[in-house]
Amino acid sequence: KNEVEQSPQNLTAQEGEFITINCSYSVGISALHWLQQHPGGGIVSLFMLSSGKKKHGRLIATINIQEKHSSLHITASHPRDSAVYICAVTSPYNTDKLIFGTGTRLQVFP
Amino acid sequence: DAGVIQSPRHEVTEMGQEVTLRCKPISGHNSLFWYRQTMMRGLELLIYFNNNVPIDDSGMPEDRFSAKMPNASFSTLKIQPSEPRDSAVYFCASSSQRLATNEKLFFGSGTQLSVL
Numbered sequence: 616k617n618e619v620e621q622s623p624q625n626l627t628a629q630e631g632e633f634i635t636i637n638c639s640y641s642v643g644i645s646a647l648h649w650l651q652q653h654p655g656g657g658i659v660s661l662f663m664l665s666s667g668k669k670k671h672g673r674l675i676a677t678i679n680i681q682e683k684h685s686s687l688h689i690t691a692s693h694p695r696d697s698a699v700y701i702c703a704v705t706s707p708y709n710t711d712k713l714i715f716g717t718g719t720r721l722q723v724f725p
Numbered sequence: 726d727a728g729v730i731q732s733p734r735h736e737v738t739e740m741g742q743e744v745t746l747r748c749k750p751i752s753g754h755n756s757l758f759w760y761r762q763t764m765m766r767g768l769e770l771l772i773y774f775n776n777n778v779p780i781d782d783s784g785m786p787e788d789r790f791s792a793k794m795p796n797a798s799f800s801t802l803k804i805q806p807s808e809p810r811d812s813a814v815y816f817c818a819s820s821s822q823r824l825a826t827n828e829k830l831f832f833g834s835g836t837q838l839s840v841l
Contacts, residue, residue, distance in 0.1 A: 648830070658816060658832040701768065709781060711756070713830075715768040 618642050619716040621702050627722045634689040636719045638702030645710050647685050649676050650701040652718070658701075661687070692723045731817050731833035739841050743805040746836045748817030749798055758830065759792055759802050760816040768816075774800065807840045814838070 622637045638647070649661040662669050662676040664685065669676050673692075678685040689696055699718040706712035730749040738744055750757045758773040772782040774794045782792070789808070794800040804811055817833040 650830075656814060656835055656837075658818075658835075660829040660831065663829050703768070711773055711775075712770055712781065712784075713768075717767050 617717070618714050619702055619704055621700075621716040621719050623719060624717070625720045625722075627724065628692050630693055630723055630725050632692050632723075634692050634696075634721065634723075636687045636700050636702075636721070638685045638687070638716055640683050640685075640702075640704045640714075642704065642714070643707040644680075644683075644704040646705045647678055648703040648713060649685075649687050650703060652699040652701060654698065661700075689721075694723045694725050697722050729817055729819050729831050729833035731815075731836050733836060734834060735837045735839075737839045737841065738807055740808055741806045742840075743803065744807045744811075744838060744840075746802040746815050746817075746838070748800045748802070748833060750800070750817070750819030751821075751831055752798065754819035754821050754831070755797065756820045756822065756828075757794060757800050758818045758820075759800070760818065761813045762816060762835075763813045771802070771815075804838075807838075809840045812838055812840050 619640045628634055646663055646665045648663050651659045651661050664676055664678045673690045675688040699720050701718045702716040703713040706714055732747045755776050759771040760768050761771055762768045771784045772792045773780055777794045790804055792802045814835045814837050816835045818830045820828045820830050822828045
């Protein structure tokens, strides 16, 4: 079993829909990262969370440390949101090491 | 700032050849990470440096892989000799502090390596 599990693996949506991507992890962590990988391959760090909720534009990330679960929400989705979203957690043994999920591929159609 | 700069963007080489990947972190960032991404294994940390010193290289797959950071503005990842199973995208990333201190990572564009 992977230490970081994401669901769903693939997601399609119509423009304007509200989207939720989930991340569950099995190890103790100090922080969780959400990354976005564009079709061209570039990776952008969206959020770093250790508790609660963070919002940036149409993106909202939440984390529940007790339940070992995080969600990434996209409100009013747009085709430019089409990308792979990757969850990563800090290793319990070394907080500079990230353990990555396998990613959720999102396609938003106009 | 130009961001994290990696070169080359694409590298095609033959098995047995030496490959050198290069990375220039964001100025002022003192943590640098090398990651590898494959379809089978996703993203994996190979090695990281803090203040130019290698901190953890446990992710380096074999002795064929080596990394250096001779100064704060340059790092290399070398594969010698290269093998087809090394084919992957190699990303360099930097951050202004250790990841534990609430810092985001900034990624380079990656080097797509194909070993024939």
